[in-house]
Amino acid sequence: MHISEGILSPPVLIAGAAVAAAGTAIGLKKLNYDKVMGVSILTATFFVASLIHVPLGPGNVHLILGGLMGILLGWSCFPAILVALFLQTIFFQYGGLLVLGVNTTIMALPAVICFYLFRTWFKKDGKKRKLAAFSCGFLSILISSLLVALALSLTDKGFIRAAELIVAAHIPIMFIEGIITMFTVSFLAKVQPEFLQINDQ
Amino acid sequence: MNHTVLFTLAFGILLSLLAPVPGHAHKVRIFAWEEGGTIKTESVFSGGRPAKSAQISVTSGQDRKLLLSGKTDDDGMFSFPVPATAKENQSDLEITVNSGDGHKNSWLLEARDYLQTTGNGTPPRPPPVAPDTFPGQPTTTPDLQQKGTVSAADQAELYNIIESALDKQLGPIRRSLAELQDKKVSLQDILGGIGYILGLAGIAAYFKSQKNQ
Numbered sequence: 001m002h003i004s005e006g007i008l009s010p011p012v013l014i015a016g017a018a019v020a021a022a023g024t025a026i027g028l029k030k031l032n033y034d035k036v037m038g039v040s041i042l043t044a045t046f047f048v049a050s051l052i053h054v055p056l057g058p059g060n061v062h063l064i065l066g067g068l069m070g071i072l073l074g075w076s077c078f079p080a081i082l083v084a085l086f087l088q089t090i091f092f093q094y095g096g097l098l099v100l101g102v103n104t105t106i107m108a109l110p111a112v113i114c115f116y117l118f119r120t121w122f123k124k125d126g127k128k129r130k131l132a133a134f135s136c137g138f139l140s141i142l143i144s145s146l147l148v149a150l151a152l153s154l155t156d157k158g159f160i161r162a163a164e165l166i167v168a169a170h171i172p173i174m175f176i177e178g179i180i181t182m183f184t185v186s187f188l189a190k191v192q193p194e195f196l197q198i199n200d201q
Numbered sequence: 202m203n204h205t206v207l208f209t210l211a212f213g214i215l216l217s218l219l220a221p222v223p224g225h226a227h228k229v230r231i232f233a234w235e236e237g238g239t240i241k242t243e244s245v246f247s248g249g250r251p252a253k254s255a256q257i258s259v260t261s262g263q264d265r266k267l268l269l270s271g272k273t274d275d276d277g278m279f280s281f282p283v284p285a286t287a288k289e290n291q292s293d294l295e296i297t298v299n300s301g302d303g304h305k306n307s308w309l310l311e312a313r314d315y316l317q318t319t320g321n322g323t324p325p326r327p328p329p330v331a332p333d334t335f336p337g338q339p340t341t342t343p344d345l346q347q348k349g350t351v352s353a354a355d356q357a358e359l360y361n362i363i364e365s366a367l368d369k370q371l372g373p374i375r376r377s378l379a380e381l382q383d384k385k386v387s388l389q390d391i392l393g394g395i396g397y398i399l400g401l402a403g404i405a406a407y408f409k410s411q412k413n414q
Contacts, residue, residue: 003303004228033409040402044395051386087397091390094228094247152303166302 002088002103003148005096009155016151017101023078023108030075038195039076042069047084051092064173066144067137067181070111071122072188072195077115081108102151110143122185122196129189130182137181138174145170229255229304232379233296235315236372237365241280242308243376244273244298251277255300259284262293262309273298283315291316308379 008016031039049063069077082104088094095103114136121132145166152166153159188195229252233242244252257279258270268287273279287294294315297307 002228004305007299007303007305028405031405031409033406033412036402036406036409040398040405043402044398047394047398048391051391083398083401087394091394092386148303162302169302 002085002095003099003106003151005098007155008099008102008151012151012154013098013102016099016103016105019109020078020082020101020104023075023105023112024082027073027075027078027080031079035073035076039073039080042072042077043080043084046081047087050088050094062173063180064107064141064144064177065180066107066111067114067133067140067177068184069108070113070115070140071118071133071136071181071185073111074115074119075112077111078104078108081111106144106147106151109147110140113143114140125189130186133182133185134178137177137179141170141174141177142167228306229298229300230306231257231296231298231308232376232382233294233308233310234372234375234379235283235310236375237368239280239282240294240296240310240315241278241372241376242273242296242298243380244277244279244300246300246304251275252298252300253277255298258297258299260295260297261287261290262295262312263290264292265295268294287312288316 046065046069049065052062066077066081069080073080082100085095085100085103085107086097089097089100117139118132118136121128146163149159149163149166152162185196228247229244230247231242231244233240235241242257244255244257246252252273253275255273255277256270257273259268259281260266261268261284268284269281271279271281284294286292291312293312294310295307296310297305299305
């Protein structure tokens with residue numbers, strides 16, 4: 001999901017940075033004292049999650065956890081993902097500083113979209129919550145890959161071709177994310193229900 | 202309920218095993234080294250998977266002119282002979298890989314790293330006895346000159362043999378040296394990153410608590 005430096009054209013970079021800046025501003029505004037610790041814990045989780053490679057078939061996959069961030073943080077996932085990506089850039093050379101805005105948008109915007117699509121379902125118990133959690137994990141990756149394809153296609157390749165390649169590469173992760181988000185949410189609902197409700201105010 | 206969960210899990214895993222291109226890496230990396238007059242490059246994704254049929258382009262370091270381009274094979278390898286113009290100008294080579302899905306990286310192969318051994322028949326510096334054999338030198342007697350030529354030819358041949366043997370031996374070493382230059386993720390980096398995040402959380406908490414008062 002980390003687009004490298006030097007691939008995208010300046011308009012795409014600027015647009016991505018603008019969305020990321022706006023999202024971060026809204027996220028920071030919505031952040032209150034009680035949420036800070038939760039946000040930072042999820043930032044750390046996101047930062048580390050993409051380092052753990054799970055060997056699967058002929059290649060490796062890693063978790064992204066965008067959907068989970070969206071459910072638990074809402075708009076605050078923008079600053080969280082921005083910070084995590086920034087640290088990944090300087091520590092591990094994933095992506096780059098110029099594409100930081102685009103990469104943040106690619107991962108945080110779908111999370112926010114999922115948050116708004118499924119937030120009402122989360123207040124209900126049982127099956128519906130599980131389904132919503134799965135869809136959040138699944139859809140956030142799907143929309144993220146479409147955004148990557150869009151960013152790439154605006155620079156050179158045909159959209160359809162790029163989208164095919166990238167969506168196909170992410171299909172396994174969509175299912176894994178969906179399942180992991182589902183289990184995490186049902187676990188949190190049992191153990192720490194207030195963590196799920198922090199976005200209700 | 203439990204059955205549905207199990208089914209979804211099994212289905213997901215099954216599907217991911219069947220999917221043709223599972224996974225997606227954070228970045229692609231490339232490293233290049235010289236081996237007996239050809240430059241070899243290897244491109245891999247950060248998970249260790251070779252970057253198949255990725256676009257490779259070679260540009261000269263100074264004037265950014267595209268010298269050649271090609272595609273990697275199934276093992277992510279791409280090799281090409283040292284370009285003649287680059288050899289003449291002694292320019293550094295910038296080798297860029299673009300895997301087509303938003304990942305790109307480059308490797309700068311400095312001129313001194315590949316020019317040293319590109320001899321293959323023409324040693325960069327002639328062996329010490331070679332000046333004696335220049336035909337223009339009037340002082341050498343004919344038979345001495347002939348003897349000198351023979352030994353020079355022998356030396357050149359010896360030089361080539363040693364050269365190619367060394368290349369064979371040093372190739373893998375150059376490869377692993379090039380590979381080592383890539384920075385691996387270390388535990389310190391991870392812990393450092395988490396430390397930064399906690400520090401930022403502290404700062405945010407401080408400001409938010411100021412506002413509350």
